[in-house]
Amino acid sequence: FPVSLLLISLTGCGAWTGDMLLVARAFVRSPERTSLVDVLRCAVLSWTGSFLGTIIAALLATGAGLPACKPCLEIALHRLNLTWLQTFSRAVGGGCFICLALFLSKLNREMSGKVIGIWVPTSTYVICGFEHVIASMFFMSCAKLNNPSAFKVADMLLFLIPSTLG
Numbered sequence: 012f013p014v015s016l017l018l019i020s021l022t023g024c025g026a027w028t029g030d031m032l033l034v035a036r037a038f039v040r041s042p043e044r045t046s047l048v049d050v051l052r053c054a055v056l057s058w059t060g061s062f063l064g065t066i067i068a069a070l071l072a073t074g075a076g077l078p079a080c081k082p083c084l085e086i087a088l089h090r091l092n093l094t095w096l097q098t099f100s101r102a103v104g105g106g107c108f109i110c111l112a113l114f115l116s117k118l119n120r121e122m123s124g125k126v127i128g129i130w131v132p133t134s135t136y137v138i139c140g141f142e143h144v145i146a147s148m149f150f151m152s153c154a155k156l157n158n159p160s161a162f163k164v165a166d167m168l169l170f171l172i173p174s175t176l177g
Contacts, residue, residue, distance in 0.1 A: 013133040016109065020116045020129060027145050028109040030057040058175065061145050069152035080157050087154035090147055091166055095173045098142055102177020105141030108132045144174040 019026050025033075034053045037045040072080050093101070115128030136143065151167045 013112075013130045013137075016112060016133050017116075017126060017129045020113060021122075021125060025057065027057050027061045028106055028143070029113045030054075032110050032113065058144075062148050065145060065148035066152045069149055069156055072153055073156045080153050083150045083153040084158050084161055087147075087151045087167075088161065090142070090150070091162055091170055093142075093170075098170060099173035099177045101140070101142035102144065102174045104139070104177075105136050105143040106177060108136035108139075108141060109143060142174050142177060144171060144177075147171065147174055 016026075020029070030053055034045065034050050038047070038050050069083075090098070109132070112129045112132040115132065116125045119125045119128050147170070151162075151170070154161055155164065155167065
């Protein structure tokens, strides 16, 4: 996961967490220039694009028969067994670490500083078991592709609500 965030950040592309951080900041600093409609439009486009990207990554991983596909089922089932509050709380914690990683990356001018700035908070989030909606989108998509009867798509979508809000 740190590698994907690193590549996204260093190439100047955006993803869900960073997009939400920037658009929320713009809205708070200048609500007359950034409307709530702008915030919602960005949220929908970024979330949808991220979900499609994780499905494509899961399709590629499944098609290639990558060993990483096997643990996705266990991870997905574990996450689906969390309560709404557990998912939301873990997502808030995960979002804080990911935003910190993006912030530290932007503070550093040197590539090594950017790498460390992203790697340490992102690895900490993973080690602690926090939640991140984009990671869960991948785990669940990959698990569903490799084990179609393991859980219902509706259960996955219901899980993504508190994960997204966190």
